[in-house]
Amino acid sequence: MVIQLTRLGDTLQSLMALRAAKQLYPNLEIHFVAREGFADAAKRIPWIEKVVTFPSEKILAPILNETGSQSQALSELARWISPLVGSQWDFIVNWSYSESSSYLTGILPARVKLGFSRAVGNPSLANSTTPLVATDGWSHYVQGVIQGGIRQNIHLTDILTTQLLTALQIHVGEPSDAGDAPVTSKSFFHLKTEAASELALGSRWRDPSRKWIAFQLGAGKEDKTWDPDHWATLAEKILQNHPEYGIVLMGGEKDRWREEALRHALGDSDVTSGRNIISLVGKSNFDLWASVISRCQWLFSCDTAAVHLASVLGTRVMNLSIGPARLNETGPYGNGHYVLSAQHGCPACSQAGTAEGHVCRARLRPEIVYGTWSFAVEMSSISFNTSGNPSARRAKNLNRHFERLGIRNNSDTGARIFRSRIRSTTDGGGVVYEPADDHPMDLNEWTSTVMGHIARAWYCGWVPPVGSELTRVRITTELIQKLRELDESSQLLSKICEEANRTALILNRRSARLRSDKVMRIDDREELNELGRRLRDLDLLIERLGKTHVPLQAFAQMSKVLMHNLQGEKLANLGKESANCYRQLAEGVKILRDWLKHTLQLARPVAIAPANPGLIAVEGAR
Amino acid sequence: MATDMTLLIGAKGGAGGETVDDSTLEEINVERMLVGFLRALISEQFGEQSGRYESEIGGHA
Structure with missing residues (x-):
């Protein structure tokens, strides 16, 4: 079940990603949820089993026009969702990346969920919350980097495709076929043009x-x-x-x-x-x-x-x-x-x-x-x-x-x-x-290229050599100046991430020894509090560096998203997961520093061998 | 792989680790979810999602 509650452009990008998945996994049965006004494209795809239209106009118009109540709209919404809840889905893929769609993903029963969803609250508690969760690595990236307004150079179609194929590879297995057929074609849709x-x-x-x-x-x-x-x-x-x-x-x-x-x-x-x-x-x-x-x-x-x-x-x-x-x-x-x-x-x-x-x-x-x-x-x-x-x-x-x-x-x-x-x-x-x-390449374009490289290293492993997308002719003195200013701060960020990783690992080891996360000796509690305080201080330093340098902003935002999405309830698990997050950030900073070094080196003046050394020697003698 | 759309899937597949959800409907607070769904739809209709999710992300907090 693929949920796409945004506009037509995103729907078309989703369909391209699905076409690639269908070619590699022909047995997939794809159901597609789209808003009524943007569902035509999906309805013209022969390999989509069913298109479920979401009647946003019918549900929302009475509230917006003040002709209906919220409880009527809720009943309408419940009626619409009821048949979907009756099925147990293998995968729910939420490609809307919106708050509203996260609730729909949270409600629908599925073995595997991708994209934004909601954590299950406790129905017996009146004040139980259902916070938004980004369920997988690419969703963290979309939330922290793309929706955070940070420049990056991976196309959304590539992100959606990779996200889905990775999940299929893990849960279904390797594709049986190499999928050589082209994804785009003049016959992509079965049109009803009169x-x-x-x-x-x-x-x-x-x-x-x-x-x-x-x-x-x-x-x-x-x-x-x-x-x-x-x-x-x-x-x-x-x-x-x-x-x-x-x-x-x-x-x-x-x-x-x-x-x-x-x-x-x-x-x-x-x-x-x-x-x-x-x-x-x-x-x-x-x-x-x-x-x-x-x-x-x-x-x-x-x-x-x-x-x-x-x-x-x-x-x-x-x-x-x-x-x-x-x-x-x-x-x-x-x-x-x-x-x-x-x-x-x-x-x-x-x-x-x-x-x-x-x-x-x-x-x-x-x-x-x-x-x-x-x-x-x-x-x-x-x-x-x-x-x-x-x-x-x-x-x-x-x-x-x-x-x-x-x-x-x-x-x-x-x-x-x-x-x-x-x-x-x-x-x-x-x-x-x-x-x-x-x-000429400006700092935004440089950051966007480096961020794309880091994301590939984090989530898919297809990483080109550092600097392969860079040519000397596009590097300006202005860019070099800005990168030199970045050098010291990125080094500092690297050290902070490593220190945070070590601290979180200590937290993991100390808390793993405890019989309970709640009842413990006073000196154990003080030590854990101290470790927590140190992590909070390091988080603040990461945030401050992100505010100072545009290329470091992504790490500050990713840090927040990763920490928000930690899984597990035991302190020891949270410590271990935090350590993994800081290690991921440190790996990213290392790639950024490799790019920095490479770019500065590429811009260095190069001695050109004289075409006729003898002539120069004579001229030098004059 | 598709010839006109080289995909990014590779050796590090699953590094992000997607959620495997085995919760049952009884465990989900459906009513609360539906109310959240409706409210979010309305606020998105009015374009009130600038700085979206930021309020929900609080790092270690």
């Missing part, structure tokens, strides 16, 4: 030689959207320079004004006529939307569910990552997608400001988006030498392409461009967004 819907798009749409680009105009939040004038300029450039392409405008009812503004900005000409731009804004259902994106060669979109839909369907994506979007976690999944971000240095992005405050929305100029896309199209149509460093060669070629088009992009004040790649397992696995333009 021919009439597509016929309404006109004869050009049905012409197989015609190429199409989908523009997803809106986004779930206003601060993630792009200005209609920008969309218009982009459309004009594409249609003028690439007559083989047409554009399909997509969006919901609330995006109609964007379409009108775009058409107004474009004006009426041969190039921008209805033959070349067709609109499905406010007209499409899930089936038509998926069918059209599947037919398109490209999707251009801000951070929306359309990005994940295109990823699932194997349509290439130009993702405009503006506003509070986290490209490493929710960017397009697969090879060869492009992500353009202008969030660096945007004050609203770093402080969750208003839509108007997001300067990143204006800094991402349409000519840069056009330049990147036309470069991607050009690169896919030519074959080239694959030896050497493909990223470096791509950056060089992209610069030349921009020069040819007369586009100037300063990556500090304009856009930063990334290209997605699926890494081999020896390189760490999963999707990675590689810079396509050799822009």
Whole structure:
């Protein structure tokens, strides 16, 4: 039973992870819980046994409209949950990572639970509490790092997939098959598109030689959207320079004004006529939307569910990552997608400001988006030498392409461009967004890369060599300065974690000797109290270091989450579990320090052997 | 493994140790859970989850 009570984008990412699991474990019987409004995607999957829709509107609307009482809503909720409670599930996988879903996971009976759940309270005690628990390692990471707002570079689809496959490997066994079939495909969904819907798009749409680009105009939040004038300029450039392409405008009812503004900005000409731009804004259902994106060669979109839909369907994506979007976690999944971000240095992005405050929305100029896309199209149509460093060669070629088009992009004040790649397992696995333009690496990007490395080491063991994702050309003096400041504090953090580990082990040994955790000799009690105080002081030091240095913040938050989720009631068990947590933190700090050392070493000036030593000797003699 | 989606599962599988739950319905305070479920749904509807879970995480406390 998979619980996904969030929005469509997360649902699509969950479906990708489930597809991978189903390929490796074909006997899995998957039941999927989704909100009524976002359940269509799961309903179109033939290998999902049953989709259970959660009627949030029916349960919540009477309370929100003040036409119904809380007890009526509770009865409704109990009626809905009753058939689910009747089954004993093998696995409950809660991928919603929300407080509400943790209660649902807590109630449903299952052998194994993943994600957020609730600890069982004592029904005989009126004041018994049912605290939130993160049931497994990846859930700790989601709670402490991702929801804690810390930058990290592991994609959510990879996290969900790894979390589930790890549990299946432990409880079901090794998969029988290597699962070579691709996860994404044009036939991912069994769609119910009526021919009439597509016929309404006109004869050009049905012409197989015609190429199409989908523009997803809106986004779930206003601060993630792009200005209609920008969309218009982009459309004009594409249609003028690439007559083989047409554009399909997509969006919901609330995006109609964007379409009108775009058409107004474009004006009426041969190039921008209805033959070349067709609109499905406010007209499409899930089936038509998926069918059209599947037919398109490209999707251009801000951070929306359309990005994940295109990823699932194997349509290439130009993702405009503006506003509070986290490209490493929710960017397009697969090879060869492009992500353009202008969030660096945007004050609203770093402080969750208003839509108007997001300067990143204006800094991402349409000519840069056009330049990147036309470069991607050009690169896919030519074959080239694959030896050497493909990223470096791509950056060089992209610069030349921009020069040819007369586009100037300063990556500090304009856009930063990334290209997605699926890494081999020896390189760490999963999707990675590689810079396509050799822009300088800032502390946030460095921290995000290091955090991804640490998480892999903690939870899956597929760890690339330290620094393999780093190139010398991207290291700036500013970054070096900040890393030098971090050196001493990270060393201190390492010592604190080791000391805390030792203290917790002493606590474990001392308490294991006791007959009772409650009745003991006074000197034993004093010693345990002293050990507890020392641990609390060390926790405070970890917290203080996290507040001082951004890259250390993750350890402070993970420390809290790990300690919150300690299992066991006996003092000795808690001591042992605490010691394990501090050891985990110490391992993470060691990896961070290895990265620090590697980066500082990489940035050192290197003596270059003179091309003609004899000539230099002569010059030196003068 | 899937060719277009290289997964992260590896040698350290299960390092996090997921919960194996053998509690019965009788042991679960269902009513309290349902009330919590409903309240959380309402507060999420109003977007009151900023800084979520922080109040519930208190380290060793």
